[in-house]
Amino acid sequence: MNDFVAWFQHNGGVLDTSMMGITDFPGSGRGAVALQDIPENHTIFTLPRSLILSTQTSTLPSVFGLEAWKKHKLHKGWVGLILCMMWEEAQGSQGKWITYLASLPTQFDTPMFWSDEELQELQGTAVVDKIGRDEAERDYHEKLAPAIKTRPDLFPSDQIDTWYTLHRYHVTGSRILSRSFNVERWEGEVEQDAEDVPAEDSNEDSQADTSIGSAMDVDDPGDGEEAVDEESSDKDSDDEEIEDTSDIAMVPMADILNARYDSVNAKLFYEKDHLHMVTTKPINAGEQIFNTYGDLPNSDLLRRYGHVDIVPCPHLKGALGNPQDVVEIRADLVVNVICGDASNDETYRQRIDWWLDEGGDDVFIIDTDPIIPAALTSLTRLLLLTQEEWEKTLEKGRPPKSKFDLQVSPLLRRIFETRLTGYQSPDLEVDTKLLASESLTINKRHAIVVRLGEKQVLAGVLDTLRLMEAALSDVGSNGSKGKRRVVSGGTAGETKSKKARH
Incomplete structure (x- = not known):
C-alpha cells in the first residue's frame, strides 16, 4: 500500500501517519488501525474533492459527448460510473486514478460471483431476488457494449477483451456496491449537464443519502460540514429508480475502513472543497478504525459486501447472530x-x-x-x-x-x-x-x-x-x-x- 499512500499524498491528500496505519486483519481483510491512542473529533485524513472518482470528476462523459452519453442511457443507474472506472483503468500509467484503482480488490465473496450450487444454499432468503445479476448483464449488453462500439477512438478494439469484458463489468460494479460513497455537490455547485437538473435547496444541515447501494452511513455534524454516507439502508425501489446517481463516488483512502455491527468510531464529512475522516469517539492504539454500513441484516451484508456480522444477540439470549436480521x-x-x-x-x-x-x-x-x-x-x-x-x-x-x-x-x-x-x-x-x-x-x-x-x-x-x-x-x-x-x-x-x- 506504500504506492497508494504516496499517490494519495502527491494528489493533495493528507494522512496523519502517526495516528492511522493500513494493515490486514484476520477475518476482515485490509483495514485501518490506530497506531496510537486517538482522541475523539480528530481528523485522521483529508482529501480534495478533485481526488474522488465519479462521473462528475472523470473526463470521459465530456469527451464522449454529453448528448451521446444520455442517448446510450449512461446517465442512469451505475453503468456510467462503471464505464468511467473501466476507462480510467484502461489509461494505464497515464490515468489519474490508476494507482488507486490498482489497490482495489479484484475478487469478491458476494453472491454475484457464486455458482448455482452455492446459490441454492440461499434458497428462501432475502438475498436471492436482490442479487441483480440479470439486470446488470442487461445493462452491459444494452447500454455499455453498444456505447463503446460507437467510439473506437476512446475504446480501441484491441482493448475491449482486456478492459471492457462482462466479468470486469461485474467486478467494477461490485467495487462500487461495496466501497462507494454518496458525495453531494456543495451549494451552488452544478453538475456537468446542468440544464436538465432542477435547482436544489441549500445543502446546509442536510445528510448525504446512499440508498441505491453504496457503502457507509454517518450523521450530520451540524457545524457547517456535511456528512457523507457510505451505504445506510435501502429505500423503496421507487425511490431508487429516480435517484440522481451522479453523486455516487469512489473516495480513495475512505474506502479502506471496514465496518462491524455497533463498532463505528469514525465518519466521513464533506465541505466545499475537501472531505475529512473524523473520529467520533476515542480509539485505543491497536484497535481497528471503523466506519459503518448502517447496521444491516446479514442478508444485505452478504449481498453487498460478502461478509456477515455475528455478535451476541439479546433476542437469542446472548447466542451469536445479527441483531438487525x-x-x-x-x-x-x-x-x-x-x-x-x-x-x-x-x-x-x-x-x-x-x-x-x-x-x-x-x-x-x-x-x-x-x-x-x-x-x-x-x-x-x-x-x-x-x-x-x-x-x-x-x-x-x-x-x-x-x-x-x-x-x-x-x-x-x-x-x-x-x-x-x-x-x-x-x-x-x-x-x-x-x-x-x-x-x-x-x-x-x-x-x-x-x-x-x-x-x-x-x-x-x-x-x-x-x-x-x-x-x-x-x-x-x-x-x-x-x-x-x-x-x-x-x-x-x-x-x-x-x-x-x-
Whole structure:
C-alpha cells in the first residue's frame, strides 16, 4: 500500500501517519488501525474533492459527448460510473486514478460471483431476488457494449477483451456496491449537464443519502460540514429508480475502513472543497478504525459486501447472530395462503388491486423484535371480508383495522410456517449443527448464517403468535358471553412493512 499512500499524498491528500496505519486483519481483510491512542473529533485524513472518482470528476462523459452519453442511457443507474472506472483503468500509467484503482480488490465473496450450487444454499432468503445479476448483464449488453462500439477512438478494439469484458463489468460494479460513497455537490455547485437538473435547496444541515447501494452511513455534524454516507439502508425501489446517481463516488483512502455491527468510531464529512475522516469517539492504539454500513441484516451484508456480522444477540439470549436480521414476507405469499387456488378470482383481484392502489405494502418486514406487522394483519382481514363488508370498506376508503382474533390467528400461523418451508430445511437445529462443521467453505458458512438468522426471526414471531393466542384463550375463559374478543397489542405499525426492496 506504500504506492497508494504516496499517490494519495502527491494528489493533495493528507494522512496523519502517526495516528492511522493500513494493515490486514484476520477475518476482515485490509483495514485501518490506530497506531496510537486517538482522541475523539480528530481528523485522521483529508482529501480534495478533485481526488474522488465519479462521473462528475472523470473526463470521459465530456469527451464522449454529453448528448451521446444520455442517448446510450449512461446517465442512469451505475453503468456510467462503471464505464468511467473501466476507462480510467484502461489509461494505464497515464490515468489519474490508476494507482488507486490498482489497490482495489479484484475478487469478491458476494453472491454475484457464486455458482448455482452455492446459490441454492440461499434458497428462501432475502438475498436471492436482490442479487441483480440479470439486470446488470442487461445493462452491459444494452447500454455499455453498444456505447463503446460507437467510439473506437476512446475504446480501441484491441482493448475491449482486456478492459471492457462482462466479468470486469461485474467486478467494477461490485467495487462500487461495496466501497462507494454518496458525495453531494456543495451549494451552488452544478453538475456537468446542468440544464436538465432542477435547482436544489441549500445543502446546509442536510445528510448525504446512499440508498441505491453504496457503502457507509454517518450523521450530520451540524457545524457547517456535511456528512457523507457510505451505504445506510435501502429505500423503496421507487425511490431508487429516480435517484440522481451522479453523486455516487469512489473516495480513495475512505474506502479502506471496514465496518462491524455497533463498532463505528469514525465518519466521513464533506465541505466545499475537501472531505475529512473524523473520529467520533476515542480509539485505543491497536484497535481497528471503523466506519459503518448502517447496521444491516446479514442478508444485505452478504449481498453487498460478502461478509456477515455475528455478535451476541439479546433476542437469542446472548447466542451469536445479527441483531438487525429481518425476514421479508411477500404479499403474494399471504394471498396464496389465504385464497389458495381462488387467488386469481375476480373477487380477490379487486381487493388486491385496491390494496396496492391505496398504498398498501407488498412486503412485510419482521425483525428481531418479533411483532406482527399491523399491515399484514390488515391485509389478512381484507381478504377475509364478506362481499357486503368489502363494499362497505370501499365506501369508507380505509382497509380493515389490524385486530387480532381467532379468525386471523390460524392464518397468520400458516403464513409464517409456509414462509419457513421456503428454506432448504425449516429446522433450526439442522443449520445449527451444520455451522459446527469445520469443513464448510466460506460461502456455504455465510449462507447458513443468513438463513439461520432469518429462521430464528420466524421462530420468534411464532412464539409471539403463541403468546397472543394464549391471551385470547384467557380472555375467552373469563366469560365473553357471545362477544368476539380481539387482541390488538401484538401488532406493529408502519415501520414493519414497506414496498418491495431491490
